[in-house]
Amino acid sequence: MNDAVEAAHGGRAEQISASALAEVGLRYEVDGEIATITLNRPDKRNAQTFATWSALARIGDDLPETVRIVVVKGEGPSFSAGIDLRLFTPGGVPGEGSFSSVLGEGFEERIAQAQKAFLWLRRPEIISIAAVQGHAIGAGFQLALACDLRIVADDVQFCMKEPALGLVPDLTGTKPLVDLVGLPRALELCVTARKVGAEEALRLRLAELAVPVEELDTAVADLAAALLATERSAATATKRLLQGAGTRTLEEQAAAERAEQVVRIRSLFASG
Secondary structure, eight states: OOHHHHHHHSOSSSOOOHHHHHHTTEEEEEETTEEEEEEOOGGGTTOBOHHHHHHHHHHHHHOOTTOOEEEEEESSSOSBOOBOGGGGSSSOBTTTBOHHHHOSTTHHHHHHHHHHHHHGGGOTTOEEEEEEOSEEETHHHHHHHHSSEEEEETTOEEEOOGGGGTOOOOSSOHHHHHHHHOHHHHHHHHHHTOOBOHHHHHHTTSOSEEEOGGGHHHHHHHHHHHHHTSOHHHHHHHHHHHHHHTTSOHHHHHHHHHHHHHHHHHHHHTTO
16 A cells, blocks of 8 residues: 555544645645635546545545635546446456445445545535536536536536446445436436536526636636635525525424524624
């Protein structure tokens, strides 16, 4: 196992260095309240590996408390083509192996560790934005779905490819997909593994905005600025409230609104 993969799989004793992230195909930058994660393997269409997921999870673990917005994007013409197909071959990915080489008693835990790369993007204290251009296939689609908001370029191609490969989507993408488009459409998209372009993505609520490729960065920056204009604790409480709405009854949601509002009012006027 190479040093970069070792760092990505290691504990939290220290943050992963920029050079170690670069070796596993990631770039990570923090500018004030905005963190930007760039999938940076354009020659592989930003395909993902075990090391990608481990490093993404570590970024989430070590995210500075000052960060409010996390932008996830891809270098080059594709957001992410999904799983690196070398994982299906006997030789696998150099330094990481293949699916066949990691099968065993701990494989389900290995999947759980990979899922951590996606789960942290939903934390209430941050708002995550996927800036998606070109292909967002399989794991790439699921990474976009892990984010709270998606702005897409007009050349986007979403596709849940896993069933066509004999797999199931297992990187936390099934729930947000069903929440956004409903069970029948989610079933159709997954089992046919067909591609969804920008116009349909907007219609299905898979994207909040579609823009020309050359305007994608500006659109994301404008959205981030608008989100940052709201006071942080109010934004966090609102996200937490909205996240729980789908599993509560109307009466339960009303009670949750009251509880959150009591905290907000006290924080605003207790010192008055």
